[in-house]
Amino acid sequence: MGKGDEFNHSYTVSQGIYEGFISLFEDRNPLHTDKTFANGKGFKDKVMHGNILNGFISHFVGELLPVKNVILQSQEIKYYKPVYLGDQLLFNAIIDDVYESVNTVEFKFKFSTNTAIKVASGKIWIGII
Secondary structure, eight states: OOTTOEEEEEEEOOHHHHHHHHHHHOOOOHHHHOHHHHHHTTOSSOBOOTHHHHHHHHHIIIIISSOSOEEEEEEEEEEOSOOBTTOEEEEEEEEEEEEGGGTEEEEEEEEEETTOOEEEEEEEEEEEO
16 A cells, blocks of 8 residues: 555445444434434434444445555544435545554545535544554
């Protein structure tokens, strides 16, 4: 893995992911579970939990990188637009820097809808172990 390497993957916020998140973490805030409540706050539907995107990042690091001797050290994420049930998200990550002295790789990433609307972006730092 070297500076400039790019990775792309598609994720869908499925009913199973949505229900699994609620079941595991018991976050039943009405913004995420009540369409009428969400509509009243200006959203077109229930807003998916932002941390579902963190689960997709975990999948990327643990399953999609070409090496398995990695550990997530840090991440930051900024949310720009809501994500809704059934949305297909395009994940793009680019290696921004490699710090060989400390075996760390820094990625810039973004999630976009299939209509190219950016919903989140940030950075990920992984250690090579």
